Amino acid sequence: MEVERVKKLAREEEKAQSRIIQGIPEECLAKAIGLTSPADACRAAAVSTAFRSAADLDAVWTRFLPPDCDAVLERAVHLVDAPSKKELFMDLSNEHVVLDDGKMSFGLERSNGAKCYMLSASELVIEWMHENLYWTRRTDPDSRFSKVAELLSVCWLHIYGTINSRELTPATHYAAYLVFKLTHDASGLSSPRQTSFVKVGGGPCLQSCRPSSTSGGASSSLLVGSTHTVSLHPCNRASCTRNGAAAAEPHEHEQGGGVGGVVRYPRHRVDGWLELEMGDFHTDTDICGGDDVMMEVHEWEELKWKKGLIIEGIEIRPRN
Template identity: 35%
Template sequence: MEEEEKGEGISDFSSLPEGVVAKILSFTTPSDACRSSVVSTTFVAAAQSDIVWDSFLPTDWEILISRRKPSNLNFDPISSSKKGIFFSLCDTPLIIDDGNKSFSLDKCSGKKCIMLGARELSIIWSDMPAYWTWEPHPESRFAEVAVLLNVWWLEIKGKLSCKMLSPATTYAAYFVFKMDERRYYGFDIVAADAAVAIVDGECCSSRVCLDPFLENAPPKRRRRTPCLRRNPLGNSMSRAKQPQERHDGWFEIELGELRNNGGDDVVEFFLKEVNCNYSKSGLIVQGIDIRPKVSRDLA
């Protein structure tokens, strides 16, 4: 009987002071804190506490928001609640570093998400108007996107300091793009090579398909020949990773994963297709999105 009474006392968290409950919730996750609100009125109040939500914010969040344009902020860092700041950073990516990167938080885990805009990437021949053009796009978070006019050799690279990412976290990098449906071609022939690599460290590579309409493209956009159909490179398209449509209307393809263990490492991203003798056109590049894998696991 005495043991049962002890068990009941330990399990009745709603009888604990609000500050103690808030401290307990600060060791959980944003998802857990939100779900705890249905337990009792004590948990409702505790789940709103700055103690809880300050623990979910990255320690360097104030430094990161200081790298934005002065007007690009929809909360007051001083007077806003920490919960309000957290969800603002989840729902509205901040454009930082001269408009070439964005910073946001994963809503499930509170981990940092970084996106490199097209201007932050190294795109071969992107400074030559005969091959690429730079244009504003109404659906891009960045001021400009890179639009492919015509190339045979496609090579896109990017890099990022791991200090900008959350430590002890597994990330995936996604190439974010669209196709100009009026004039794209040349992406249905061979798969592209993709890789995510820590400089002087581990590398994760894969083959990816950049044609989001591979099975439904009009015949006039098909550039295959009987020779290419028999070519192992051409056959690899069906085995390559396929693009997925995002909630914002863009497409993305996973380039690879990395484990960020902290430190001064630099991660590099690669995407290239240099094996095809056909030209390519119509690719619209927004950037490379680096976000925690846990985001997919908990969604």
Template identity: 40%
Template sequence: MEQIQVGDSNSGGGISRNDSIVVVGASSRFETLPEDCISMVISHTTPRDACVVASVSKAVKSAAQSDLVWETFLPPEYASLVPRSLNCSSKKEVYLSLADDSVLIDDGKKSFWLEKSSGKKCFMLSAMDLTIIWGDSPAYWQWITVPESKFEKVAELRNVCWFEIRGKISCGMLSKKTHYSVYAVFKRTSNRSHGFDHTPVEAEVGFVGKETTKKFVFLEPGDTDSRSGYRYSGVSHAAVSRAFRTRRPWMLFPREEVEAERKVGSRNVEEPKERGDGWREVELGKFYIDNGGCEDGDEIEISVMETQMGHWKSGLIFQGIEIRPVKRQEEEEMVTK
């Protein structure tokens, strides 16, 4: 009897993922299998594959949409995360609900959702779930409500010279075998921010007690103000750190040299990008959760801080820190390096 194989992207045949292309070998014989068998095979692929293979035939569609398939794509703890008000008639509807809209967990301090194509878990740690230095002092930080935020309260930076925000998440909450990116999510107040135009802040991401990755990021885009004549595009972490320790950032590079660096696209200091939800984000770093997951108590720690210059900074509204899987193309590039 001819063997019928349906596999994931690592298999040689059957269902092979290549953008939106799915090839099903010997589909006529595949359809003759019992529906539970077809469902079991599809459950070893991905949510994206299940949606595409459903177009093969009515029999395969029925199997691909079964609860047996979609329950395997849901995290084991999904029942405790789904709001009681959510009225879903199938596990696929539950999955799509968690992929389309985030839900608040941990007394409203975290937001959780699923990456739609893969089912990987995503989180945002709200400002309320972070350690913000001077965050309880109204002269420095103010807790406000904004309608576009996921959370009840966000942190508005009024005026500080010591800018430091830290957060942690148990790596057991995250998906195994997954590369994650970490982002700060924020916006300006109604007036433009002050003190961040030409001052990069230091970001660290990594497992607690182990070596972390460090980088510098801007909380203002590079084109906000050109009057000072210096930028940090293309400057190494060590050069920026040294300049800020000596409190002489303007000595990094002449303006002409910096402009030349910018033209060739060398950029080691990350800049913020606009999101579709009205907020900005800047990547703070990456980490990887391996197949074994984590030991009990292992945590990922994230920090973003600027404490070297000592000048005053104000005018940002900080919603939180977002942790989501690296995009598929970027992840493939990381693996092949």
């Protein structure tokens, strides 16, 4: 009987709280929810009918969309249409929209609404790209872009891309990822002979980005940015160990053979591609800032012939 009495009191308390919530004007609830985050808004929608109604309002989801979202979507290859701001947010967080005649794509980070971009292979500077003997452009059914770049044969790798920080969300920790595949007969890409770097402001610095043997690939000559020694071939888990134990993060591990330093390896994506974290950076709090963010992968020693690399592009998204 005591248990039933407690349950009855709990139900009466819940009804009383519900009546209080029902008495709050919807616009007040919407304003409060809009001060949280997209994830919190979705949680609020599960609280009650009143919260759900307020959490679905355009006034809430307009606050989560980037201020220049409409201007960005005007550059879309195909018309982007959604019945509500919430639907638009969800669509952009589920799948990128292709912009600028296929040069790049745009999406949103679901947790906080930060802007994400991918520069297509056609928008990157790839050494020897225009020589049919070394590279070719072709279609790929898994790509969001009409063309990808496939490496036929080259002895020196150099991939370079830039994006202006004005395109990104201010005061956000971003990372750049090379998105690619390997053909079944790929070769020359497994050894850590490449360096990746991300740099904000200034210009390309090929000569200053050689990895350090004492700091995991960091270069003291970079004032803003990060540099890493990388391999474009996924790490063999059996060999990616440190003193017989698996490395803390599957995409990084200590080099063996007395070489020293940390090698960064690619990871598998759910869309079937591989991604290699090239480096990370923070955007300024000033939305009027306009520094270029430079992202590069290049060979730094022991040049070796390689083939079988298929590049979709470089993705820039918030770092988790």
